[in-house]
Amino acid sequence: SMVEDLCRERDTLMSERAGAANILVEMHNTRTEVLMSFFALRSANEKRRELWASILDESCFACVIPVTPYRSFPASEVQVSKCQRTILGIDGMMADTASLHVLLNSLVDRSRYPNATIKFRYTLVTEEAVVAGNQMMARWVMTTENAAQCGARMEVTKQGMLCCKFNSAHKIIGLELMFDVMALMLQLKQAAGSDTFSVVPNTVQTCQRNFDMPMLMMLADEPYTIVQVNKLWENMSNYQAEQVVGKSSCRILEGEATDPTAVEALINEIRYKRPASAMVVHYKKTGERFRNFFLAFPLSTDSRITHYLMLSTHVEPIATVLPTPKDI
Known part of the structure; x- marks a missing residue:
């Protein structure tokens, strides 16, 4: 009967919708995991390139971040007009990660802890993430875990936003990290207990x-x-x-x-x-x-x-x- 046909059509439509919603949830979960992996590799200062290659798109990955005068970066990454820099490719990202670790490890009081290493972790605030097509926006927090134990005056915390673009295989093709550079510099100064701030040179x-x-x-x-x-x-x-x-x-x-x-x-x-x-x-x-x-x-x-x-x-x-x- 016509009623049965309509019921059947409605059921099919409902299950297709549920299926599509499930696929979206799955995709969101996969992408969130990829992003968490990115932050895990960054906080571990991972040197194995193949691990980075498993989550970043080798052919076109680029990451845009503010200019960071308090740590080392290649002069070629800077877009002067925009006050930001663009990190290109997996090797660029590995070098930038090394730079972040060199910065944080300089907070250690070497006279008391000659061989200490600063540990830090990222937290992704996924509850409020905004997803649209192949993009995801979320807030994140980075915080040191043992700076005070290594002689720094305090832990360093920075929070910001990110906008991440994925390809169809859920690898990251583009990432923009936004945070307050001045606020972070102030914290670094307080943590190091210094009055001056030295800009890290990057040209001869x-x-x-x-x-x-x-x-x-x-x-x-x-x-x-x-x-x-x-x-x-x-x-x-x-x-x-x-x-x-x-x-x-x-x-x-x-x-x-x-x-x-x-x-x-x-x-x-x-x-x-x-x-x-x-x-x-x-x-x-x-x-x-x-x-x-x-x-x-x-x-x-x-x-x-x-x-x-x-x-x-x-x-x-x-x-x-x-x-x-x-x-x-």
């Missing part, structure tokens, strides 16, 4: 200034020849500039007690032109050992990374135990 020309810590500039490719050092570096190492500039590699201070694993990890980051930091045992020209915690920042010349800047933020002599003279 912005490095022609005085640094209030030992500074070395070197070529970004092997054998990493030293091109410049300051007076504080000379004092730290007992080498004169003319003895090393253009002649020696940045590895001139390594010696027997230098941990090869720490050096290898640093060199690996430099090979990929990523920012890095390291705590290494170094030797003066006179043979005395010291602990050297330094930051390594890539520097560009005409938008190509050509040099590295090494800044020693914590230098501490290692006492040599002398044999006690026998009682006479």
Whole structure:
């Protein structure tokens, strides 16, 4: 009968609608998981490229974020007119992630916790996420978990918005992260307990200034020849500039007690032109050992990374135990 036909049609329509709604829910869940994975890789400073490639679209991934003068980034990423920068591709994202870790790890009080690492986590506020087509907007919060235990004055928290675009395979093709840069800079300053804020240099020309810590500039490719050092570096190492500039590699201070694993990890980051930091045992020209915690920042010349800047933020002599003279 006609009534039965109409009932059947209505039932089919209802189940199709329910099916479509379920597919949307499933898709939303999958995409939320992809986004959570992105934040997990970022907070872990993940070095395995294939894990990033499983969630970011290799061919066209781009991420837009505000200009961040308080941490290292390639000069080529900046759109001057827009006060923002565009991170391109998986390698760009891995380098930017390294930069964030170098920044947060600089909050550690190295005199008390020489080898500590700052941990932080992201929370995605999914309850209020707005979804439209292949885009999703949501709020997020990033917070450090152990900065205070590592000697910082307080934990650092930043919150913001994101807009994420997915492809049909649920990989991220575009991401925009928005947050208040000034508010974060203020927090970083308070956490570090410092009055001044230093802008991280990212070009060779912005490095022609005085640094209030030992500074070395070197070529970004092997054998990493030293091109410049300051007076504080000379004092730290007992080498004169003319003895090393253009002649020696940045590895001139390594010696027997230098941990090869720490050096290898640093060199690996430099090979990929990523920012890095390291705590290494170094030797003066006179043979005395010291602990050297330094930051390594890539520097560009005409938008190509050509040099590295090494800044020693914590230098501490290692006492040599002398044999006690026998009682006479």
